[in-house]
Amino acid sequence: MSEPKPSTADILAKIRAAKPSVGSDAPAPATETPTAEAAAPKVAPAAKPGSTGDILAAIRAQGAKSGAPAAPATEAPKTTAAPKPAAPKLGSTADILAAIRAAKGGAAAGPASDAPTAKAAPAAKSASVPASSGAKLSVEEMLKAVRGEKSAETTAIVSPTTPVKPALPPIPVKPPSAKDKKAGTDRRSFVAICFTPLFFAFALMAATSLNWLLALARFMFPNVLVEPPTKFKIGPASDYPLGGVSTKWLAARGVWIVHTDQYKGQNLIYALASVCTHLGCTPNWLEGEQKYKCPCHGSGFYINGVNFEGPAPRPLERVGIKLASDGQLEVDKSVKFQEEMGQWADSNSFVDGTLA
């Protein structure tokens, strides 16, 4: 042994490196069982006496000596048809486990060794796959086996009659995986998939959802808007004397008509939208306090619409206003003028107060 204490992984790596062709070797591991007796002496003095392979070879040898059930032995003639000697293939864990099982008795070896006679290649897989799945259990067995090697009396441990080792159930045959199937006969083509009910159902659902989505998009553009037109006439300018805020159009149209000279000293008539610039509640015009006061968070605005108290960050918005050809004022709610953007200078946002 080169390393003082090699781990299981090391041992396995070493074995695999020494026998790289193990994985691809076709013959059934189960067939090794009968030849074990012959192979054992060959392996035992090999280069790595401490390796798992060696230990197991010894187990096999002893298992056979200690009167292992006759079943594997009697079936031996059938399986000796294996093309290669068993010993070189003893590297992989699967092989080791298969070997252990075979040594233990006919319960495990029976079905596996029957198989090769019918179908050589699949049986090899069916034997090796369940074997590798039992790899964790086998460590204990290995240790017991090692102990058994040390003292000849305890070799009975590996015998199938020992109560600590329940007989393993028959190794299930691995179901054929889709991967193994070569392209061809029963692989569904794309077209075939398209006609499966599941696909059909999902396609139907997607189509329905798309229709709903389109309907929703259409809903956003109604044929008829049941709301007052954005342009409306509010009577002559003389209805709005200086220093007053008219709430006449508040309920129906949501605007105050303001006539004031409080904004930069200009005498103007303009329309303020009754939407608080904080969160959109409708403020109240308080005549006594001469301010608009919002009931939601207490924002306050001067008569000219400029914010001065509470959390509102900017003045109320003006909407369009102009003198119509018939001498009336006309408000256009479709346009907005924001003071902080400098839009109150726009001539569409006010009319001259001297008209009143």
Next chain:
Amino acid sequence: MNALSLMTSCLTLGSTDPHPNVTPSVLYGLGWLYLILFAMNSVWTWRSFHRGRHFRLPKFMGGMEMPNAVVWAMYSMALLLVSVTHLTCASVPEALRWFVMPDGAKAAIDFAVADARRYFAVTTFGFIGMLLLRNWLAKPSVGWVLLNLSLLFLCVSLTDWDFRQIVGKPDNVPIVAMLFIVGFFTWLFFYRANENDRRAALGKGPIEAENNEKVLTWPDLVYTEMICMIAVTALLILWGIALQAPLEEPASAVKTPNPSKAPWYFLGLQEMLVYYDPWLAGVVFPSVILGGMMAIPYIDFNKLGNGYYTFNERKFAITTFMFGFLPLWVGMIILGTFLRGPNWNVFGIYEFWDVHKLEALNNVNLSEYFWYGLGQPLPMAPAGSDFWTQAPYILLREFVGFVAIGVYLGVLPMVMAMTVFKKFFLRMGFLRFMVFSNLVLMMAALPLKMVLRWAVNLKYFVAIPEWFFNV
């Protein structure tokens, strides 16, 4: 006495006051409330008698041993008498003038709460006092006395018309209930935490470790849950029958009720909106609250207090959480529910909701303080300039605010790591500490802004209405 005679007596009194403080029906109802108080205290008297605690009378009264139950019995009898008086003399309000809130007390309480800054000071100092006096407050008899005092306060306050309007509103009934529930669970926490803390001082394990007898999910838990479910359903049905839903007129886009209040559980957020811009108070801070709550298990490095009540082993965590929950969340709900009136002004609990109450709320932005303080006009781009010309002017105008926020969230955590939170920083590591300190600072940002608003009328640290960006 039936409802009809109550009504007639009300009419015959011929009160001209449209907002009468005491009416026969109110007094009659109060009689029942006092009767419930009497029943509660009778049970307590019985409990006290069986516990058999004694106290010694002072020398001048004889100096003899008396059971505590005697005091409770006398108190219960007094309640019974008060109750009987209310039930029998409801039609003669004059006879019951001793059981109404005196005007002086009303004025004093209104003075304490009808101002956001004083209210906030009251709640914050109340919170600190609660933590300091927790060992005393958590005694069962003290808790019982506090419950009695709060109920008596409610009883005598109900004789005020304005108080009845706000507390008796169907909307607000659950909030009154919530106050008592929050009080009870806070008391319960301290009661159990103190018990465990005392045990820990004696070197014993928490009581939960001793009484950890397992119970079965079925039937123990499932039965309990089912009984709770039935009880709550019954309560809701009774409530739905007894108190009509406070429906109002159809909503209108151009008419906002005054005051306009959020659902009660959001009133803390609505209060926050008074101080911060909608995108912060309505979006960022709620998200930070939720995210921060989720982050607590990853921030917390204190392994103690796991699975049992304790205060001393988790002082910082519990104090921080309770400050966020009691004064900042529940306190703001109380402020929003009971104290905010028309135009979102603050009103006392005994104060008439006058739509024309004037409160000076002129606010000034930080940038205005800075530039006007320097005696300069605000930097402003030439009229009609495009975005790229405007942007540098705007940023220059608001740079003080940006610096302030940068210092607050960027530099302050490092200062904290070097000073007060040094131990935290060493235990947490850089990233965790930055998350932790930023969460703490964001929580502190609300009271900070509130105090700045009240103290110097500060509106926004950064005010860029052009870009809808205000902090």
